[in-house]
Amino acid sequence: MTADLFVVDGRASVQFAGDRALTFRVVSVCDQPAYAGWIWLTGYVLGRRGEATxxxxxxxxxxxxxxxAAAPAPRRARGTGSYAARRDQGDGGAARDRSGLCARADAR
Incomplete structure (x- = not known):
């Protein structure tokens, strides 16, 4: 197979007709005998953002x-920053200067 990313819809099998269509990334093709023109594929169903679901x-x-069409590369979850970068956790800075503890005590 020249491409490894396919649209699987009712043309490929009636079980994928209509809203059951999917985008499929093939990882292997089974060499087991099948009916003429039919094939077993193993792979991943891709979501709208290109992530395997x-x-x-x-x-x-x-x-x-x-x-x-090539699916967009999956995006990594956007984090809030590393724990070490925060003053109240991780690097021990808050324990040394007690700024994180004071801020919490003042907020009460």
């Missing part, structure tokens, strides 16, 4: 597979 094995018609 489930690993599946699907049985589809090879002629019904369509290459999908």
């Amino acid at each position: 489930a690993k599946r094995e699907i049985y589809v018609q090879l002629a019904g597979l369509r290459p999908a």
